[in-house]
Structures are given as structure tokens and as C-alpha cells.
Amino acid sequence: MAHDDLPSHGPAHVHGPSRETERSALKAALALIVSFMVVELTAGVLASSLALLSDAAHMLTDAVALGMSLAAARLAARPASGAMTYGLGRVEILSAQANGVTLLVLSVAIVIDAIERLISPPTVHGEPVLIVALAGVAVNLVAARILARGSDHERSLNVEGSYRHILTDLYGFIATAVAAAVILATGFDRADAIASLFISALLLHAAVGLLKASGRVFMEAAPAGLDPDEIGRALAGQEGVVEVHDLHVWEVTSGFPALSAHVIVRAGDDCHELRRILQRVVQESFGVSHTTLQVDHEAAAQPPLQIELRPRE
Numbered sequence: 001m002a003h004d005d006l007p008s009h010g011p012a013h014v015h016g017p018s019r020e021t022e023r024s025a026l027k028a029a030l031a032l033i034v035s036f037m038v039v040e041l042t043a044g045v046l047a048s049s050l051a052l053l054s055d056a057a058h059m060l061t062d063a064v065a066l067g068m069s070l071a072a073a074r075l076a077a078r079p080a081s082g083a084m085t086y087g088l089g090r091v092e093i094l095s096a097q098a099n100g101v102t103l104l105v106l107s108v109a110i111v112i113d114a115i116e117r118l119i120s121p122p123t124v125h126g127e128p129v130l131i132v133a134l135a136g137v138a139v140n141l142v143a144a145r146i147l148a149r150g151s152d153h154e155r156s157l158n159v160e161g162s163y164r165h166i167l168t169d170l171y172g173f174i175a176t177a178v179a180a181a182v183i184l185a186t187g188f189d190r191a192d193a194i195a196s197l198f199i200s201a202l203l204l205h206a207a208v209g210l211l212k213a214s215g216r217v218f219m220e221a222a223p224a225g226l227d228p229d230e231i232g233r234a235l236a237g238q239e240g241v242v243e244v245h246d247l248h249v250w251e252v253t254s255g256f257p258a259l260s261a262h263v264i265v266r267a268g269d270d271c272h273e274l275r276r277i278l279q280r281v282v283q284e285s286f287g288v289s290h291t292t293l294q295v296d297h298e299a300a301a302q303p304p305l306q307i308e309l310r311p312r313e
Helices: 017-049 050-076 091-119 126-148 158-184 189-219 228-235 271-286
Strands: 243-255 256-265 292-298
Touching: 017 050, 017 126, 017 158, 050 091, 050 158, 050 228, 091 158, 091 189, 091 243, 091 256, 126 158, 189 243, 228 243, 228 256, 228 271
Parallel strands: 256 292
Antiparallel strands: 243 256
8 A cells, every 4th residue: 555645844934044134234234335335436437447446336236236135035035825835035046146147247347348458558546546445345344244144054145146246346455456556666557457357357256156056046956065866875775765766856045955755665664654764864964854755665565366267067
């Protein structure tokens, strides 16, 4: 006799980092970044510095990224309802992917402008560039620290997108400060464009990382760090389990891994108890609490078929 066990979802969908904590961190970082962006944009125009203007443009994308992340975090906090049986948690992955695309586009735009300035470099005023760049290092250090502390445990991919924006901007300001120091010391104006190329490379690296991570979620790949084969062997190795197949491991959104599988157990064993054991194994060993296990008994041994012939009359 076969037993089809209903999915076990555990408690209500409380997965991943604290959403309320993340939203507070995003608000604080957004206010800080917008305030400094205005200062940097003004200084970049007055000093004719592409490095400062590119940093200001990146800070604008930082502000947009933080705004998108904040909106996505609010939507993701809504409970599941109607057709959205998982809620709107994957909106955060859309936000992360959008952040990756903006970083990619911005890096290409900066490369084009930097090449033009390498060919025909304008005069760059090093003093204001150095002052603003050092201030930018301080501001982005604070913003990065806010976002790093904004998650109780691992950051969601949504916040990770904004964090990478801030982090690449921090490195960009360091590069701009170095370029300004070179200009002041040697008068080599092309250092500004070279620093912009370095910033562009950082943006490209961050963009590829975000697009790859968000793409894994949308393609329903196994979460990073979880090996489906290892999980399958752990399940199949339990006493009473005959076979495990149709095993799927994916990530609904950041910090929300899910698993489903079809399990065959020995005839006569308690399939309900085995299901509970397997769920504990998956949760305790692999950190997956959202599991759907269909458990069936293997076919019982059948006695040999006997055919009796009636005697002829």
C-alpha cells in the first residue's frame, strides 16, 4: 500500500535575515549617500574631474539601488496571498538583478568617457578632488558599515546588491584620491582618467557577481554551498530508505532554500516516522526547513502464481 505524505512547510514563512533590521539600515544608508552625492556632483563640475563626476554618477546609482532595495524589502515583507503562494520574496532578487545591470551599464559609460579623456585630457584641479575624495571614503565607510550591520546573519541578495554598490564606490573614492595626489605632485592630468578606468573595472566585477547570483535563483539552481548529490546520499543512507529520486533543491529567495523528493521505503516500515526523520536530517545537516517529501512503500514480495488444472471428466 502506498502512502502520499503531504508537504511539510514548518512554521510560517520566516526565512533569511531580519527584514525590519535590513529596512532600517537601507534608510540610514540612503539618507547618507544622497546628501553626499549633491556635494560631490558640485565639486566634480567645478574641478572638471571625470573621476569625481563618475563617482557622483555611481553614487546616484547607489541611491537608486538603495531605493529599489528598500521598496523590494517592503514588498517582500508582505504575507503570501492569492496566486502568490510564496509571497513577493523574489522581488528582492529582481532588485539585485537590476542593481547588477545598472553597474554594468555605468561601467561601460565610464570607460568611454575615460578613453576620450586619455586622448585629450582636460585640466583637473587636484585640491578639491582630493578633499572630496577623502570625504567620500569616510562617507562610504560609514554607509558600508551600516549595511554590514543591517543583517543579523547573512545579508539577503537584495541588500547585497546595494552593499556592493557602496563598496565599489568606496574603492573608487580611494582611487580618485590617489589620482588627485598624483596630479598635485606631478601635474599628470591623465591620472584622473586612469582612476576612472579602475573604478569601471570594480563596477564590472560587482555587476558580474550580482547577475550571476540572481541568475542562479531565477534558474532555480541549488543554493550556493548545498550539493544535491550529498543531500541525496544522506537521505538514501537512512535506515529503511530503499531509493530517493526526483530530488530538487532550489532557492525561493535569499535565505529561503526549498527541497522536494520522492522517497521509497521498505514495505512494512512506518513511512510517516521515516518522513519526519528525513526532514530532521535535511534541516539539521543542510539548513533546509522547507521540504516536500512524497514517501511510498516498495512493492511487497508476491507469492508465486499457482494454476490448478481441473481433471478431465
